[in-house]
Amino acid sequence: MSNMEKYRNQLINRKNIIVLFLLLAVYGVVQGLFNIGVLGNFYMMTLILVCIYIILAVSQNLITGFTGQLAIGHAGFMAIGAYMSAFVTMKLEGHLVAGLIFGALMAALAGIMVGIPTLRLRGDYLAIATLGLGEIVRIFFLNFNYMGGATGFQVSKTINWTWAFWLMVLSVVVITNFINSSHGRACISVRENEIAAEAMGINTTKYKVLAFTIGAMFAGLAGGIYANYMYFIQPGTFSFLKSFEILVMVVLGGLGSITGSILGAGIMTIGSALLADYPEMRMVIIAVLLILIMVFRPNGIMGNKEFKLNFLDLKKKGEENGTT
Amino acid sequence: MESAELIIQQLINGISLGSIYALIALGYTMVYGIIQLINFAHGDVMMVGAYLGWFCTTRLNLPFLPALIISMALTAILGMIIERIAYKPLRNATRLAALITAIGMSFFLEYGGILVVGPQKRTFPDVFPQTVYEFGNVTFKYGDIVIILITIMLMLLLQFVIKYTRVGKAMRAVSFDKEAANLMGINVDNTISATFAIGSALAAAAGVLLGVYFNQIDPLMGIMPGLKAFVAAVLGGIGLIPGAMLGGYAMGLIEAFVSGLGFSTWRDAVAFLILIIVLIVKPSGLLGKNIREKV
Numbered sequence: 001m002s003n004m005e006k007y008r009n010q011l012i013n014r015k016n017i018i019v020l021f022l023l024l025a026v027y028g029v030v031q032g033l034f035n036i037g038v039l040g041n042f043y044m045m046t047l048i049l050v051c052i053y054i055i056l057a058v059s060q061n062l063i064t065g066f067t068g069q070l071a072i073g074h075a076g077f078m079a080i081g082a083y084m085s086a087f088v089t090m091k092l093e094g095h096l097v098a099g100l101i102f103g104a105l106m107a108a109l110a111g112i113m114v115g116i117p118t119l120r121l122r123g124d125y126l127a128i129a130t131l132g133l134g135e136i137v138r139i140f141f142l143n144f145n146y147m148g149g150a151t152g153f154q155v156s157k158t159i160n161w162t163w164a165f166w167l168m169v170l171s172v173v174v175i176t177n178f179i180n181s182s183h184g185r186a187c188i189s190v191r192e193n194e195i196a197a198e199a200m201g202i203n204t205t206k207y208k209v210l211a212f213t214i215g216a217m218f219a220g221l222a223g224g225i226y227a228n229y230m231y232f233i234q235p236g237t238f239s240f241l242k243s244f245e246i247l248v249m250v251v252l253g254g255l256g257s258i259t260g261s262i263l264g265a266g267i268m269t270i271g272s273a274l275l276a277d278y279p280e281m282r283m284v285i286i287a288v289l290l291i292l293i294m295v296f297r298p299n300g301i302m303g304n305k306e307f308k309l310n311f312l313d314l315k316k317k318g319e320e321n322g323t324t
Numbered sequence: 325m326e327s328a329e330l331i332i333q334q335l336i337n338g339i340s341l342g343s344i345y346a347l348i349a350l351g352y353t354m355v356y357g358i359i360q361l362i363n364f365a366h367g368d369v370m371m372v373g374a375y376l377g378w379f380c381t382t383r384l385n386l387p388f389l390p391a392l393i394i395s396m397a398l399t400a401i402l403g404m405i406i407e408r409i410a411y412k413p414l415r416n417a418t419r420l421a422a423l424i425t426a427i428g429m430s431f432f433l434e435y436g437g438i439l440v441v442g443p444q445k446r447t448f449p450d451v452f453p454q455t456v457y458e459f460g461n462v463t464f465k466y467g468d469i470v471i472i473l474i475t476i477m478l479m480l481l482l483q484f485v486i487k488y489t490r491v492g493k494a495m496r497a498v499s500f501d502k503e504a505a506n507l508m509g510i511n512v513d514n515t516i517s518a519t520f521a522i523g524s525a526l527a528a529a530a531g532v533l534l535g536v537y538f539n540q541i542d543p544l545m546g547i548m549p550g551l552k553a554f555v556a557a558v559l560g561g562i563g564l565i566p567g568a569m570l571g572g573y574a575m576g577l578i579e580a581f582v583s584g585l586g587f588s589t590w591r592d593a594v595a596f597l598i599l600i601i602v603l604i605v606k607p608s609g610l611l612g613k614n615i616r617e618k619v
Contacts (some may be wrong), residue, residue: 070420117604123419124362129603135551139593175567240551244427251424280443283435290428295413298421299513 027165034161046273048161048229051168052222053265056177057249058258059218064247065255065304066179067211068191069119070127072243074219076134077107079238081220082227083141086155089228091143091147096158100167100224107220108213110137115212119205131240141235152234159229167225171218177257178214187211191256253300260302329390329461335577340468340537342576343475347530348553349568350482357499357563358519360419361411366527367550368433369406371543372400373528374448374535375441381449388451392474392532395524403524404517412513433479437543445542448535458616471533478529479569482522486565491518499563521597548592552579555599561609570610 030047031321033039039047060074068216085103088094094102118129147153186207189197198204227233245268253264268286275282348370355363373395380391410429412424457464486492497505506512527583535541535551556575560567575595582591602609 050582064420070423093389118600121603121607124360124423125603125607127362128554129600131551132555132599136593136596136600139590139596143589244471248424248427251420255420280435280438282440285433287428287430287432287435291410291425291432294417294421294425295410298414298417 023169029163042273044161046270048159048164048225049273050266050269051164052226052229053246053249053269054168054262055171055218055222055225056246057261057265058172059215061250061253061255061258061261062175062179062187062211062218063215065250065257065261066184066191067187067208068194069208069212070123071130071212071215072240072247073114073130074132074215074246075139075238075240075242076130076137077110077216077219078143078223078242079134079137079235080110081107081223082233082238083144083147083153083223084095084220086131086153086226086227086233087147089158090153090155096163096228099228100221103224103227104217104221107223108217110220111213111216112209114216115209118199119208119212121245131243134138134238134240134243136238138235138238141238145274148234150235150279152232154232155227155230157229157231159225164225164229167221169309171221172262175214175218179258183207183210248286251300252290252293254302254304255300256304257300257302257306259307260300260305263301263307325395330584331333332462334580336462336468337584338466338577338580340471340576341579343471343615344530344534344537344572345549345553345556346569346572347403347475347478347526347533348549350479350565351479351527351556352369352554353557353560353562353565353568354495354519354523356557356567358495358516359411359415359420359422361426362554363411363523364423364550364554365406365429365433366523367401367546367548368430369403369524370527370531370534370550371546372402372433372531373435373476373524374531374541374545375437375543376528378448378535380539381451391451392529395532396528399528399531400521400525403520403527404523406516407520412516434544441543443543445540448541451536452538467536469535474529474533477561478526482526482565485522491515495519505568509613526556550591552595555595558609559599559602561612564609564611567609567611573609574610 006074032044034044042313056074056078060071063069063071081103083103084106085099088099088102089096093303114130114133119124119131141147143152179187186197186202187210188198189202190204192208194204223238249264249268250261251264253262271286272282275285348366351366351369352363352495354364355361357379376395377391378399380386380394381388384391385396406429410425410543411422414425452466452470455466457466484492486495494505494510495518497508497510497514498512502512505515519539530549530553531546534545553572556571557568558571559574561571566569578589578595578598582588587594
């Protein structure tokens with residue numbers, strides 16, 4: 001069997017085809033319902049926000065759930081992605097794709113710069129340091145008068161369901177494949193036991209920074225999507241409460257579970273939208289739910305398990321492809 | 325204004341604000357010292373204390389001191405209830421689960437507070453005479469003196485409780501080694517409750533003083549001071565009581581001087597930047613001892 005054929009077999013198999021078909025079905029049904037007017041603008045916005053939060057939650061999960069680094073600065077990277085992509089699309093009048101790529105790359109650069117010094121810290125200290133860095137980013141944009149400062153910055157809306165959905169799929173696929181690669185396994189070994197991983201010859205600092213940078217990059221991408229969808233960005237949106245919200249989604253779904261993060265992001269975003277008329281009640285309900293889940297099911301909904309389509313396989317095969 | 329006078333003026337402002345931060349930071353550091361939990365709800369406990377103080381002064385027409393004491397007592401009970409309901413079941417769970425619960429509790433107090441008292445800002449009544457002492461161009465408000473004195477008294481009281489009472493000894497023993505303390509016949513649960521009660525009472529005092537200092541309170545007032553007080557606790561060395569005091573005053577002074585130099589929109593960023601530098605250079609804080617991690 002030639003290499004080409006092997007790759008083709010890995011890429012085109014029953015499971016991947018089913019997943020692709022399901023994704024197309026979800027995409028098509030939502031787009032169709034929107035076109036004939038069943039889904040109003042509010043529901044569309046909720047669904048696009050679900051996509052954005054899925055990217056954020058999955059990338060946070062890569063850092064916290066898979067690599068075991070408790071970083072609470074995701075909103076800061078999201079802010080960098082949002083502002084930098086808006087800089088390209090509005091100030092330079094560039095294309096949306098250029099804006100998204102620039103935003104994601106700047107967030108990744110910030111991730112490297114932040115990651116190298118702070119990832120030497122452990123546990124709570126890392127959490128505090130990243131929380132502080134996220135706040136510094138927010139305060140920087142608050143004083144960044146070139147792009148509106150505290151009053152916010154107008155961005156024209158260029159993102160639609162097609163962009164949001166397929167960028168979300170792309171992000172999830174890239175992160176899942178990263179986790180299933182040898183680099184991803186090295187990240188998991190850092191989570192399981194850092195000292196043992198180091199003794200096995202794994203450069204733990206390198207993998208921590210790598211996971212952190214990839215996470216930051218996708219947070220930047222999510223920020224870019226957010227900026228180019230919401231008409232308007234404001235530093236206050238990217239406060240540490242946003243980071244908490246993302247962390248809550250990840251923990252709710254289950255640390256170390258990609259499908260859990262997707263579920264967590266979906267539940268939280270749709271739940272928030274349903275209770276949008278009672279903003280205070282919504283936060284109280286979220287808070288009570290959070291406490292109850294942590295007290296009675298501290299591993300989240302999915303634990304570290306994945307929802308798999310294995311039950312669709314009539315012929316049981318020995319190989320695991322790891323697609324969800 | 326002369327530069328020397330400017331410095332003295334900011335010194336006074338910084339010490340007043342720093343006293344409040346130090347009081348909040350003490351609660352953070354005591355809870356962290358005993359159960360290694362970052363109690364993110366602590367700032368919101370402070371907010372509840374501020375509202376109780378406001379209620380006592382405006383609705384019950386009590387003078388300042390009784391209002392302060394009632395607020396501290398009720399908030400202490402609230403702190404114990406929070407610990408029993410939310411944190412105690414998670415004592416053996418992962419650190420992250422406890423942290424998320426603390427975040428949940430923080431949201432609950434903030435938005436539950438909005439539901440109960442409404443989101444609008446409320447004016448704290450003038451509980452002190454509005455006397456202003458002037459030395460040249462340096463102004464010294466009556467309120468500044470009260471804040472500083474009350475803080476120092478509470479800190480001395482806390483030192484006394486920790487050093488010389490049974491509860492204080494038990495607290496030190498539990499934070500040193502929980503299991504050994506248990507074997508020595510110390511009731512660990514009650515000691516942890518007592519820690520939350522003392523920390524929450526100090527936070528309530530800080531809340532009332534903060535209300536007096538800024539003249540207004542609102543249900544989300546606890547977020548930023550809470551975060552900064554936490555930074556103060558880390559700056560001084562988390563888990564250490566003198567560290568929290570030092571860190572609180574350092575934060576207050578830094579904030580006052582950054583504002584005084586005309587960068588008031590950057591003052592929070594400077595506070596966090598200092599935190600990060602301290603964490604990278606000396607993660608155990610200014611007064612902390614470096615502990616090597618065991619395999």
